[in-house]
Amino acid sequence: QKEVEQDPGPLSVPEGAIVSLNCTYSNSAFQYFMWYRQYSRKGPELLMYTYSSGNKEDGRFTAQVDKSSKYISLFIRDSQPSDSATYLCAMIQGAQKLVFGQGTRLTINP
Amino acid sequence: GAGVSQSPSNKVTEKGKDVELRCDPISGHTALYWYRQSLGQGLEFLIYFQGNSAPDKSGLPSDRFSAERTGGSVSTLTIQRTQQEDSAVYLCASSYRVSDEQFFGPGTRLTVL
Numbered sequence: 001q002k003e004v005e006q007d008p009g010p011l012s013v014p015e016g017a018i019v020s021l022n023c024t025y026s027n028s029a030f031q032y033f034m035w036y037r038q039y040s041r042k043g044p045e046l047l048m049y050t051y052s053s054g055n056k057e058d059g060r061f062t063a064q065v066d067k068s069s070k071y072i073s074l075f076i077r078d079s080q081p082s083d084s085a086t087y088l089c090a091m092i093q094g095a096q097k098l099v100f101g102q103g104t105r106l107t108i109n110p
Numbered sequence: 111g112a113g114v115s116q117s118p119s120n121k122v123t124e125k126g127k128d129v130e131l132r133c134d135p136i137s138g139h140t141a142l143y144w145y146r147q148s149l150g151q152g153l154e155f156l157i158y159f160q161g162n163s164a165p166d167k168s169g170l171p172s173d174r175f176s177a178e179r180t181g182g183s184v185s186t187l188t189i190q191r192t193q194q195e196d197s198a199v200y201l202c203a204s205s206y207r208v209s210d211e212q213f214f215g216p217g218t219r220l221t222v223l
Contacts, residue, residue: 006152032209041216041217042216042217043114043201043203043214043215043216043217044153044201044214045214046211046212046213049211088152088153090153092209097143097155097158097166097168097169098143098153098155098212099155100145100152100153100154101152102151102152103152103153
């Protein structure tokens with residue numbers, strides 16, 4: 001069983017919809033939680049970085065962490081075609097390497 | 111400022127050949143990471159360097175894989191006797207310190223025929 005599980009999709013939604021992306025994890029020692037966005041043929045770029053349980057909002061993006069359930073989510077409001085990309089969750093324990101989910105391929109249809 | 115750069119962007123090689131992949135991190139970043147991204151597998155950690163400390167090689171899949179970082183800057187990932195299963199995108203990232211945000215390069219797409 002992988003340490004981090006993420007549905008690879010693909011996920012296709014109409015423009016303007018609210019998108020929900022999720023990951024579950026098994027290692028309770030993970031302390032930091034991140035969401036990366038990766039466009040085709042590019043490297044991942046950091047979208048959101050959270051530490052504690054709860055919500056963190058940045059513009060149209062909200063990251064949610066539930067440590068008791070070992071579950072994290074990324075919500076995208078008013079989705080745009082430019083949001084079409086692969087979204088990867090990632091987690092880190094202490095000051096060590098990132099452990100990534102498989103990535104969810106998202107397409108926003110105009 | 112300049113981001114993380116990697117070269118070559120694409121590499122096609124024959125099974126059994128050795129390949130070298132290069133990463134130029136962001137200037138001043140002390141931590142450097144290598145990841146592999148295969149179809150359907152997500153990003154897999156390979157190795158990381160932090161300053162002058164011994165590298166964490168725990169993610170290297172076999173002894174055919176090695177990496178070095180010269181002068182605390184440029185890093186080279188070497189794959190010896192390449193196999194078809196080595197085909198993947200190899201991504202390099204750097205951060206100011208180990209616990210800071212990692213900035214990724216565009217990757218090198220390796221195809222082993």
